Amino acid sequence: MHKAGFINIIGNPNVGKSTLMNCLVGEKLSIITSKAQTTRHRILGIVNGENFQLIISDTPGIIKPSYELQSSMMDFVKSALEDADVLVYMLEIGEKSIRDMEVHNKINNAKVPVIILLNKIDLSDQQQIEIEIDNWSKMYPNSDVYPISALNNFNIEKLINRIIELIPKSPPYFPKDQLTDKPERFFVNEKLREKILLYYDKEIPYSVEVVTDEFKEEESIIKIRSKILVERESQKGIIIGHKGVALKKIGTKARLDLEKFFGKKVFIELHVKVSKNWRSNSSQLKRFGYKQ
Numbered sequence: 001m002h003k004a005g006f007i008n009i010i011g012n013p014n015v016g017k018s019t020l021m022n023c024l025v026g027e028k029l030s031i032i033t034s035k036a037q038t039t040r041h042r043i044l045g046i047v048n049g050e051n052f053q054l055i056i057s058d059t060p061g062i063i064k065p066s067y068e069l070q071s072s073m074m075d076f077v078k079s080a081l082e083d084a085d086v087l088v089y090m091l092e093i094g095e096k097s098i099r100d101m102e103v104h105n106k107i108n109n110a111k112v113p114v115i116i117l118l119n120k121i122d123l124s125d126q127q128q129i130e131i132e133i134d135n136w137s138k139m140y141p142n143s144d145v146y147p148i149s150a151l152n153n154f155n156i157e158k159l160i161n162r163i164i165e166l167i168p169k170s171p172p173y174f175p176k177d178q179l180t181d182k183p184e185r186f187f188v189n190e191k192l193r194e195k196i197l198l199y200y201d202k203e204i205p206y207s208v209e210v211v212t213d214e215f216k217e218e219e220s221i222i223k224i225r226s227k228i229l230v231e232r233e234s235q236k237g238i239i240i241g242h243k244g245v246a247l248k249k250i251g252t253k254a255r256l257d258l259e260k261f262f263g264k265k266v267f268i269e270l271h272v273k274v275s276k277n278w279r280s281n282s283s284q285l286k287r288f289g290y291k292q
Helices: 019-024 066-084 100-106 126-139 154-165 184-199 233-240 242-262 282-287
Strands: 004-012 044-050 052-058 086-092 116-117 144-147 209-217 221-230 265-275
Touching: 004 019, 004 066, 004 154, 019 044, 019 052, 019 154, 052 154, 052 184, 066 282, 086 100, 116 126, 116 154, 126 144, 144 154, 154 282, 184 209, 184 242, 221 233, 221 242, 233 242, 233 265, 242 265
Parallel strands: 004 052, 004 086, 086 116, 116 144, 221 265
Antiparallel strands: 044 052, 209 221
């Protein structure tokens, strides 16, 4: 008997959804920084066993949208609420309630199994953890509540076993050697965006999109040409930096990570271009994969 199902992870920004996804899949598919809105897309990671396939979906953190890009990000969350075989709501220890009423109602009235994860328990103590498990179990009596530390791999095996119990009987949805639904270029774009999130402040990281125009894999090297899009001319100068030093740093840091990810030497060429107000432009958002 083979089982397969879609496990969709939702929650507020920075609660550890991407860390959990990478922990479950065993690869760094989702980029991770301390900044909110690091995850913009819905990313599938596939975990295969002999008799099961888990299709795990990492989603953007739940926010009130301020511009069209953020609205598109919340559409990914809405779709994750609709098509789950198992719905996982993740929160940090210390959160008292689910503030988004649509999510609260969906969990309360879910027709699929719901798991509530209390993450970052390594930052708390046993007494506090027990109180919080009790509180969340009373608020959502039809849900399983698990304390975990995604960063330290605590209780993850128990969580996986429970998910396998809950998913339906089904043949695999994807080939058993497939790791994700995203192409190589997507991970190049995300790795560059991760470095920009890490090394720039204020509005710059949120005004950036990355597009890979060329991904040419040869026997011993991958040659990549990517462009970084910003909304204003002043942002372009900041990204490039004095004599191009800042841009070179991003390229070098991303290249080292991509060489580990792809398992071969990488050459990366970067350009910076202004695409005015792209975050509020429907056709641009469609082009970048934020809209259908």
